[in-house]
Amino acid sequence: MNAQHQEFDAIDRQAAQWVDRMNRPLHDAEVAAEFDRWIMQDPRNVESYARMQAIWQSGGLQNALEGAEAGDDFGLSHDAEAPGWAAQAWKQFAAFAAVALCLVVLVSIGARAMVSESSYVAARGISRETVLPDGSKVRMSGGTRMNVRITPWSREVALLSGEAFFDVAHEKLRTFSVDTGKSSVTVLGTAFDIDLVDAETRVVRVYRGLVSVDAGAGRRWRLPAGNGIEVGGDRVRSLGEVRGDHPGWIDGWFDADDTSIQQLVQRLNRGSSLPVVMADPGLGNLLVTGRFQTSDPELVLEALAAIHDLHWRKEQARYVLSR
Incomplete structure (x- = not known):
């Protein structure tokens, strides 16, 4: 076996090991970063990983091995009088060949073509x-x-x-x-x-x-x-018990649990056409507990005023919360 074949065999072994590691239920960020470094350092790594992952996903390997165990020769001829060990070796080779023939891998695709990158923005x-x-x-x-x-x-x-x-x-x-x-x-x-x-x-x-x-x-x-x-x-x-199947803000509500007014105001500002500002930044440290209808900023400001004896006013382009 020449040096080039040895190098490709080494890459395939590494790819197989990575397929095994990445198929485990959970892995930490350090493992993911290590994998990213390996997969991006050589286009051959991408190609080999794609082949190994295709084998894992397709079920072809299992089918081929089951066929080999059942004595299926996959359409390949061999010497019927060969010794048992030779026949078994031939069946294993035939199984591997059958798997390889089942896979369609776009080997020419580079790492960049296999990566989808997008940006998303939601306006205030x-x-x-x-x-x-x-x-x-x-x-x-x-x-x-x-x-x-x-x-x-x-x-x-x-x-x-x-x-x-x-x-x-x-x-x-x-x-x-x-x-x-x-x-x-x-x-x-x-x-x-x-x-x-x-x-x-x-x-x-x-x-x-x-x-x-x-x-x-x-x-x-x-x-x-x-x-x-x-x-x-x-x-x-x-935090306290999380209820339901989605967060309240999707329906226009915010559940506060000893939550700072700063955080509540931030929530208001994400959905309100007029921003809420605090005349005294120290107001942001005050805590509140309860369910607030953030789809109605004025109702929330009334509640804050009642809870902490505050005041609010509506100006042309904003709400102002003060002591």
Whole structure:
């Protein structure tokens, strides 16, 4: 075997190992990053991985092996008088050949052609629903921006601002991850909501399935449906019971649980045609609990005024909340 064949054999072995690793139920961001480095460093890696993944998905390997065990010669002639060990070896070779003939792989396609990259924006005051190339559905609140990268081996979202509710299409082979800059969420198929409250704070609520939240520095949590978490800097807070099958903001409501007025005002500003500003920034630290109808900003401002003895007024281009 010459050096070139040895090199291709080594690549195929690595690709097979990666198919096995990427088919496991959950893997962390470090493994995904290592895989991305390997797959992108050589176009031959992409081609080999595609072949191995096709074998895994097609079921052809299992069918071929079952055929070999049943004595099927796949239409290939061989010496009927060959010793038993030779006949068995021939059947195994025939099985492998049958699998290879079943696969149609576009080997000429490079890594870039196999990657889909898109950007999505929801204007302030308007929510937007979109369906990603893998079939996952995302509902974005007003003022939300995200980038999406779909490859044959991964599904990655970079949530840049705002809030989004993800209803992820379940797949055995590809995890679905959302990077918020300060933390990341990884799933296989589930429904969850991520809110980028400010530069430091992220809120995750799970409505179906299971998610893994990684905040770095070895901090990681697994959240099943009905649970939520708020992570901000070194602070971590478990949220109250998450009810229903989608977040309230989609229907124009916000459920506050010892939530800062700053966060509530931010929610109002995502959907309101007129922004709410606080005359005193310190008002943002006041806490509220309850269910607020964010589709009606004036009703929310009346409630805040009653709870904390505040005042509000409507100006030409904004609402002002003050002491």
